[in-house]
Amino acid sequence: MQPPPQKQNVLIVGAGIFGISTALAFLEKGGYDVRVIDRAKVLPAVDAASTDLNKIIRAGDYASPTLARMSVEAVAEWRKPKWQGTYHESGCLVIAESPKIINGVATGGDDFVKAAQSNLAPLGITAVPLPTPADIVAHFPEEQRALLSNFEGKSGYFNPVGGWAEAERAVSVGMQMVLEQGGHIGAGMEIDGIVLSKEPNASGKKVAKGVKLKSGQILEADLVVICTGAWTPGLFPSPSFGVSTLLQASGQSVAKIQLTPEEVKKQSALPVVFDLSSGWYAFPPNPEGIVKLAIHGLGVLAPNSQGISVPRTVLTPGAEGGFIPKEMVDDLRAGLRGVFPALGEKDFSGTRLCWYTDSPSGEWLIDHQPDIDSLLFATGGCGHAFKFFPTIGSYVLQRHLGTLSPELSKMWSFQDRANDTGADHRREGDETRKVLEVEALATAEDLKFSRS
Numbered sequence: 437m438q439p440p441p442q443k444q445n446v447l448i449v450g451a452g453i454f455g456i457s458t459a460l461a462f463l464e465k466g467g468y469d470v471r472v473i474d475r476a477k478v479l480p481a482v483d484a485a486s487t488d489l490n491k492i493i494r495a496g497d498y499a500s501p502t503l504a505r506m507s508v509e510a511v512a513e514w515r516k517p518k519w520q521g522t523y524h525e526s527g528c529l530v531i532a533e534s535p536k537i538i539n540g541v542a543t544g545g546d547d548f549v550k551a552a553q554s555n556l557a558p559l560g561i562t563a564v565p566l567p568t569p570a571d572i573v574a575h576f577p578e579e580q581r582a583l584l585s586n587f588e589g590k591s592g593y594f595n596p597v598g599g600w601a602e603a604e605r606a607v608s609v610g611m612q613m614v615l616e617q618g619g620h621i622g623a624g625m626e627i628d629g630i631v632l633s634k635e636p637n638a639s640g641k642k643v644a645k646g647v648k649l650k651s652g653q654i655l656e657a658d659l660v661v662i663c664t665g666a667w668t669p670g671l672f673p674s675p676s677f678g679v680s681t682l683l684q685a686s687g688q689s690v691a692k693i694q695l696t697p698e699e700v701k702k703q704s705a706l707p708v709v710f711d712l713s714s715g716w717y718a719f720p721p722n723p724e725g726i727v728k729l730a731i732h733g734l735g736v737l738a739p740n741s742q743g744i745s746v747p748r749t750v751l752t753p754g755a756e757g758g759f760i761p762k763e764m765v766d767d768l769r770a771g772l773r774g775v776f777p778a779l780g781e782k783d784f785s786g787t788r789l790c791w792y793t794d795s796p797s798g799e800w801l802i803d804h805q806p807d808i809d810s811l812l813f814a815t816g817g818c819g820h821a822f823k824f825f826p827t828i829g830s831y832v833l834q835r836h837l838g839t840l841s842p843e844l845s846k847m848w849s850f851q852d853r854a855n856d857t858g859a860d861h862r863r864e865g866d867e868t869r870k871v872l873e874v875e876a877l878a879t880a881e882d883l884k885f886s887r888s
């Protein structure tokens with residue numbers, strides 16, 4: 437009798453959405469022993485980008501038709517009972533500065549909004565166009581209008597599909613599924629390098645044999661998948677790996693407001709609101725009555741001694757307060773007052789710098805390291821990967837198996853990447869990212885509302 441085929445030993449580093457979704461895809465495919473490890477002692481890691489109150493689940497609201505279709509496919513998965521109701525289909529109100537009429541021609545407005553809106557119909561989504569401020573207000577039921585501003589200078593559309601996910605709970609649900617399917621998850625295991633073969637293989641490449649932990653322990657594997665999010669460039673600083681030159685950690689500002697039970701009743705039926713001109717967005721209250729608001733913007737850099745930006749989080753000594761730049765507190769409040777004037781007069785109950793793993797194109801990196809066999813990178817979320825939690829691991833598996841479509845292979849590769857593929861509402865403009873100045877961070881006093 438033939439012995440059963442040996443299972444391939446897959447070691448996934450990082451238990452955020454890339455790591456957990458990849459683990460699920462390999463387990464569901466079968467034939468793999470899957471182990472996920474993470475540096476954090478308690479999982480989900482408190483400072484991971486995936487660990488959050490909530491994340492927007494856009495359905496089709498992408499300028500890229502491919503990402504629009506993929507996001508709709510992900511929503512179909514989110515609705516399944518296995519995600520235990522972590523997804524809430526509130527719909528999304530997408531707004532932007534209205535186009536201006538110059539010499540009788542409509543100019544300006546947000547091209548991303550126009551492109552995204554045009555992608556919805558072919559996907560079977562009937563968005564409600566809201567071309568004027570009055571249309572935006574009139575879209576809401578009478579009893580909600582008192583909560584809203586007059587949306588001066590804005591136009592947009594309402595997408596009834598999509599909404600938001602309870603992010604941290606969804607990651608916990610995903611981790612539970614990994615364990616139920618026979619995978620292993622190890623906390624408090626920080627890697628500080630890859631173990632490479634001494635000799636090159638027949639193709640002339642070194643082979644990843646496993647990882648080295650900070651404790652000195654070696655973990656062996658047939659395939660190493662790196663899903664370390666914004667920590668990736670700092671973990672692989674050598675340009676020879678190709679990640680520190682492609683990816684950059686940028687700190688994005690988030691604030692929270694605690695609502696009273698009375699306010700929760702009024703606000704909870706509202707959709708996610710996303711202003712693509714400023715990048716400002718806010719959620720309906722979560723089950724604890726907390727409203728999260730943030731700005732999808734350039735963010736700030738925190739360079740280490742090698743000049744590589746690395747996340748400065750609540751686990752970084754001296755940064756436990758989670759304070760954000762003072763100017764971002766002001767911008768967040770201005771955005772809030774521009775949409776929900778009454779909420780704009782409440783104190784912020786907390787802030788956080790949450791770290792994107794950015795690439796110039798806004799596209800992820802899901803590719804084998806070109807010079808090292810058995811080493812796969814799955815990261816570069818660029819501030820928009822959470823919504824793909826139920827499906828992103830299947831793309832990682834396809835890359836491993838060589839079955840990823842040519843379009844996606846190119847889009848997420850180490851090489852040949854385009855500069856702008858419509859993944860994102862562009863955040864670059866002519867500006868460059870600022871370096872985080874610790875002295876310019878807000879204080880607890882700055883989080884309070886002041887009329888002055």
Ligand SMILES: Cc1cc2nc3c(=O)[nH]c(=O)nc-3n(C[C@H](O)[C@H](O)[C@H](O)COP(=O)(O)OP(=O)(O)OC[C@H]3O[C@@H](n4cnc5c(N)ncnc54)[C@H](O)[C@@H]3O)c2cc1C
Binds near residue numbers: 817
């Ligand atoms: C403020 C903010 C808002 C966002 N909003 C949205 C949204 O509304 N919708 C959306 O779709 N997306 C959103 N995103 C993007 C989304 O959250 C990310 O793309 C996604 O969560 C990235 O997942 P990840 O697995 O790559 O990284 P992470 O979730 O950060 O996970 C990386 C993991 O690697 C671990 N790790 C790091 N270094 C090591 C090491 N040396 N050894 C072992 N483990 C290590 C970390 O502890 C961490 O758990 C947002 C991101 C931020 C920051």
